[in-house]
Structure formats: C-alpha cells, structure tokens
Amino acid sequence: MIEQGNMALLTDLYEYTMANGFYQDMKEQRGSFDMFFRKLPDNGRFVVLAGVETALKEMQNFHFEQEDLDYLKGLGLFSQEFLNYLRDFKFKCKVYSVPEGTPVFPREPVVTVEGPLLQAQLFETLLLNVINHQTLIATKARRIVAASKGRAVMEFGARRAQGPASAVYGARAAVIGGCTSTSNLLAGQKFGIPVAGTMAHSWIEAFDNELAAFEAWAKIYPQNCSLLVDTYDVLESGVPHAIKVFDQLATKGYQKFGIRIDSGDITQLSTQARKMLDNAGYPKATITASNALDEHIIQSLVSEGAAIDNFGVGENLITSASSPVLSGVYKLGAVQKDDGIWYPKVKVSASLGKLTLPGRKQIYRLYDPRTGSPFADLVSLRDEKIAENITEMKVLSADPEATKRYRTLRNIQAVELQKEALNEQGQLLTGDPSVFEIQKYSKKKLAELPASKKRLLYPDEYPVFITKDLYEQQQELIEDNRIE
C-alpha cells in the first residue's frame, strides 16, 4: 500500500467498465480531463497543491501483474482483447500540471490529463485519491505553520492517521505545507525528511521516579537531551528535575537541552518553565508544546505570549480534523475525434455551481505590475494567445453563481501556470523536486499573495476569471444540449 508500484487496481470498478467500453467503441479517440477543486477546507480561499509528483510517478508506474489480469478476468466483465491491451499497457498520455506547492483556487484546472480516452479515464480515481489527500494535508499544515509565526512545527501524527499510507504521504504533504520535521521514520526514509522527537510518558512511568527516568535518558542521549516534563507536575517536579539533569550534563560540557509540555494550560506552564530555565542558566533550552494542537490553539498560545520554540502537531494535522474532506473532481473537457479536431464537452448540472468549463484550457496568474502581487487567476482556452502584458481585457467570473460576472481588467501581467509534467513517453518533465524544494517554492508563491487572502478566519476572496471565448464556448454547449 505504501510502496509505489502496483496501483492499477486502486480505483473504482466503473473506470474499468468504461475503459473496456471505450476500447470496443472508440479505441482511437482521445480525451482531455481536468482536475479541479470546488469547495475548499476550513472556509479557506485556496489550497496548497500537493501530491502531484506522487501521482505522476504512480502514472509512470502504471502496469498490470498477472494476478491483476487474472482478477479482472475473473470478474467476467471484460473482453479478452481489452485484457490483452492492459497486459501490454503502454502509457500514451500527456499530463499538464500547475507545479506542486502552488496555492491554487476554485474551478481552475490544476492538472490536465490528455490521451487515449480509455487511459485518461483509468487514471481518474488514483489521481484524485493522491492529490485530494496530500493537498488537504498540505493546506492544513500551511494554516498551522502560519499560526506558529516562525516557530518550528514537527509532524507527530502517525499514530492518529487514517491508516499507513495517510501517515506516510500525510507527512510528505505536511512538509510541503511548511512543517520542518516528522516523527515518522518511514516518511523520513522515503522522502528525506529530517526526523525528530522526544519521549513518551511510558519512559517516565517505567522508572521508579521521574528524576531516575530523566537521568537514564541523559546518559544515553547527552548530545541533545529533550525531556517530557508533564507526567506528574510540570512546575513542581518536571522542570526542577530537568534542570537537575541539565546541570549534570552541563558540567560534562553538553549544552543542547529541551523540554516538552503535553498537557495543562500551555501558556502558563511554558512561561513559568521559561523563567525557571532562564534563572537556572539555560536560556537556550528549547520548549516544545504538544497536545491536540491546531491552528486556532496555536494562534491563541502565540498571542498570549506562550514561551514555545517548537510545536508538535499530530491528530488535527494528519487528519485535517476540522475539515476532513477535499472533494477535488476530474471532469472531461474535450474529446478528439478521428478528424483530429478537439470537441469541447460540458457537464450541465442541476446546480449551477457545478457547471464545468469546456475545452482544453490554460491558467494564468494575473499580477498587478505596480505591486508585484497577484490579484486573480484567469482560465483561458489553451489555443487563445494571452499576452504577457495586457492593457485591457474583458473577463467573466469563473463562478457561474457570482452576482457580478463581468469585469474589465487593465494593465496586468499574465504568467502561465500549467506546464507539461509528463510526456507521452512517460518521461517526467518537472525535474523531480525534493519535498523541501517543493516547500521552498510553495513559500515563495504564498508570499506573493496578499495577507488578506491568507488569514485564517474569513479570508478575502481571490477571484478566478474566465476569458470571453471560454465563456462563449460554454454557453454554446449549454444551448446545444438544451432539451426542446
């Protein structure tokens, strides 16, 4: 499950029944599918796109073992020709994506898969599974890290994650969202994330008393000695015992010390503990806080002046507990028929908000050259030529339910967002960045956004526009599909 490799069956049955049908009826036809988000977690205005590189590697690796083919055959639903096609599966899609780590907005196509309809269809569930999950956790991590105001956030969630894969890929996403380390060794090994940690209450309880537990720990780990001080009483027992042990270590020349507080009123306990450590001559000893933290508790702790250097955050981060679902979707935008022409497709829904954007598209981030800040994104048809510098342009809101749909934009700079990420030979074109390279890129792109769009409560809306050509194409298709 955690290993990359054989994810071909991590999907819904209907992808295969459709693919089998496409094989029989329109083997040569190509399709263009877009992944995009609608409703965003925690009433935020954007998500931090994550999981792209993982998904691309899964697509590169997409193949069938004999046992998969036997299983599919056993379902009695698929033609032998189709099963042979799967046996000899050769990736023939092109994937375009916004770079991983970019803050992205509702309704814009962040990943586009183009290729044989049957292949592009088969990738739907896997792509959504990977990108919805990691984007959700990276977005939550971004909120927690923002609330921490420069203090390190360690990812502690493995024990509370919903299963092994969520723990490992959740840790990856948490780092993309800004966490500095993880306690999860498998994630550390797999993605080169620094691992960090302290000790559990069991260590303290296993000894006859707290001091004995601290001394035993200090003997084994004198170089970097971090002690859990809340098993009995933080201020009466834990901190005084920790100071005693630090005194013993200091006489031997050691100087890297820390404590962790995991219960009680963290502001009061940490400020008192800070005074005690400072008075004892340990102003550099670090204080870590944990205990069901989230962005709101952290924001409150920081505003109260809690003396915390590091936060350890588990359950609320790794499960995105306050908003546990990200329902990114994958919709058909166009099909290419035998004549080589791409025909746009639209999904008209009972609810206007779910109307899709037809055609093959591109996204642009629109900057105000006076401030250097982006103020909106624009979705165009891919064949439209959007100039880098635009003097004037009439656009519409991408949200069909918006009350004020038309806008005229003046003097803007447009930067293309979607780039080719996987070519038809299955070669990765993203440069395969490390998680920390993605984190760095993400921070840079987040820093561009005005603070009002990033605040945790009631952030200001960031508009996504569509071009007139895209709007007209959408309207024509709605007309064509109208039942007389």
Ligand SMILES: Nc1ncnc2c1ncn2[C@@H]1O[C@H](COP(=O)(O)OP(=O)(O)OP(=O)(O)O)[C@@H](O)[C@H]1O
């Ligand atoms: N100053 C504070 N402001 C806001 N929330 C805080 C503050 N201090 C602690 N908290 C949070 O309050 C919640 C409850 O903490 P508390 O330690 O009282 O209960 P608990 O988790 O049941 O305790 P225990 O771990 O001892 O069983 C935790 O999520 C903790 O992070």
Ligand SMILES: O=P(O)(O)OC[C@H]1O[C@H](OP(=O)(O)OP(=O)(O)O)[C@H](O)[C@@H]1O
């Ligand atoms: O609260 P979270 O944000 O999920 O952070 C992780 C929690 O996991 C540990 O508790 P646990 O009671 O499992 O073990 P312990 O004995 O080490 O405290 C740790 O002490 C934190 O409280």
Ligand SMILES: O=C(O)c1cccnc1
């Ligand atoms: O190392 C720690 O302190 C730790 C690790 C996982 C969960 N809670 C705490």
